[in-house]
Amino acid sequence: MLRENQAMQNLPPYLFARIEQKIAEAKEKGVDIINLGIGDPDLPTPKYIIDKMAEAIYDSANHQYPSSVGLLEYRKAVAEWYKKRHGVDLDPKTEIVSLIGSKEGIAHISFAYLDKDDINLVPDPGYPVYNIGTILAGGKSYFMPLKEENGFLPVLEDIPSDIARKAKLMFINYPNNPTGAVASLDFFEKVVEFAKSFDILVCHDAAYSEIAFDGIKPPSFLEAKGAKDVGIEFNSLSKPFNMTGWRIGWAAGNREAIEVLGRFKSNIDSGVFQAVQYAAVEALKEPEDHLNQLRKVYQERRDAVLEGLNKIGLKANPPKGSFYFWVPVPDGFTSASFAEMILEKAGVIVTPGNGYGEYGEGYFRIALTVSKERICEAFERIEKAVGKVEF
Numbered sequence: 001m002l003r004e005n006q007a008m009q010n011l012p013p014y015l016f017a018r019i020e021q022k023i024a025e026a027k028e029k030g031v032d033i034i035n036l037g038i039g040d041p042d043l044p045t046p047k048y049i050i051d052k053m054a055e056a057i058y059d060s061a062n063h064q065y066p067s068s069v070g071l072l073e074y075r076k077a078v079a080e081w082y083k084k085r086h087g088v089d090l091d092p093k094t095e096i097v098s099l100i101g102s103k104e105g106i107a108h109i110s111f112a113y114l115d116k117d118d119i120n121l122v123p124d125p126g127y128p129v130y131n132i133g134t135i136l137a138g139g140k141s142y143f144m145p146l147k148e149e150n151g152f153l154p155v156l157e158d159i160p161s162d163i164a165r166k167a168k169l170m171f172i173n174y175p176n177n178p179t180g181a182v183a184s185l186d187f188f189e190k191v192v193e194f195a196k197s198f199d200i201l202v203c204h205d206a207a208y209s210e211i212a213f214d215g216i217k218p219p220s221f222l223e224a225k226g227a228k229d230v231g232i233e234f235n236s237l238s239k240p241f242n243m244t245g246w247r248i249g250w251a252a253g254n255r256e257a258i259e260v261l262g263r264f265k266s267n268i269d270s271g272v273f274q275a276v277q278y279a280a281v282e283a284l285k286e287p288e289d290h291l292n293q294l295r296k297v298y299q300e301r302r303d304a305v306l307e308g309l310n311k312i313g314l315k316a317n318p319p320k321g322s323f324y325f326w327v328p329v330p331d332g333f334t335s336a337s338f339a340e341m342i343l344e345k346a347g348v349i350v351t352p353g354n355g356y357g358e359y360g361e362g363y364f365r366i367a368l369t370v371s372k373e374r375i376c377e378a379f380e381r382i383e384k385a386v387g388k389v390e391f
């Protein structure tokens with residue numbers, strides 16, 4: 001009999017299976033569902049990017065295998081973007097590698113660095129790929145709790161030093177999915193010191209760096225003093241340019257780690273379709289008009305959620321960045337029981353927080369990826385179905 005390997009067997013159970021079953025059942029019954037669970041922008045890719053793609057797709061030079069580390073022109077565009085946006089200098093030839101979406105690189109970095117049973121430091125709650133990549137590569141995750149009282153930042157002093165000594169990689173992610181927290185440069189500098197003293201490669205996931213509220217400009221990890229000595233940053237066109245389906249991202253920073261990741265990838269994939277890379281170059285050139293508009297839309301939706309939560313008697317701190325609202329469930333509920341109740345009574349989907357880790361229990365996540373009108377409708381329905389008193 002064929003049997004999947006140990007790493008596959010070690011993958012954590014898929015905690016969204018039950019809610020997905022409930023969604024399928026509700027859909028079958030013809031319920032009009034408002035899905036506030038989707039981490040995927042609803043708005044289209046801006047036209048100036050599509051136009052560039054349309055042009056590039058007719059050039060037969062783009063029909064062949066791309067280089068697995070990315071067109072130099074693409075890596076130069078990323079370097080220029082870093083300089084303008086973050087004041088960070090990067091050598092496009094040696095300090096940047098293209099990725100088939102940042103998820104790809106986040107999953108693969110563990111394969112390039114872990115030996116069996118090596119440890120990665122992984123945030124909890126967190127984007128599941130950090131832990132899953134670790135497990136698939138044969139390693140083990142040590143979970144760093146992200147608690148509200150600490151601004152959803154890991155407390156580095158709480159990591160036992162025997163664990164820290166054994167750790168190979170540390171994943172961090174700000175603006176944070178799912179909590180909406182933003183980290184300061186000061187925090188990143190502490191991470192650099194920690195990584196230096198324990199010889200750890202920091203992997204900062206900056207997928208939401210361009211999506212923040214109230215005028216906040218989230219810093220890059222690479223702005224921290226000495227960051228390039230110890231870390232790399234993952235970013236992607238997916239969220240800022242509504243390009244999740246296009247599959248293009250990058251890793252940038254520490255030269256050795258970029259070389260290792262590029263060499264790993266050159267053995268298993270053949271890079272990003274060049275037409276997509278040219279479209280990404282166009283996207284990164286003058287992004288601010290589009291991004292200002294996008295932030296405005298998300299901020300309006302965030303404010304609508306805040307108002308809706310007030311209306312049903314739930315309290316939550318609004319996110320500083322990302323497009324998620326992280327909300328404590330009312331007393332008497334678990335993450336799962338609350339999500340199920342809202343789905344059954346109001347036809348509204350939220351994501352139960354325990355799907356992001358043990359420390360996500362007691363929260364649910366609302367994604368700002370539906371229109372303001374639908375957000376308002378969702379809260380009206382919840383209010384009508386459950387009212388305020390039950391909470």
Ligand SMILES: *Cc1c(COP(=O)(O)O)cnc(C)c1O
Binds near residue numbers: 039103
């Ligand atoms: C969406 C997301 C990504 C990026 O995905 P791509 O593979 O670049 O589309 C990375 N990290 C987090 C935390 C995300 O939510």
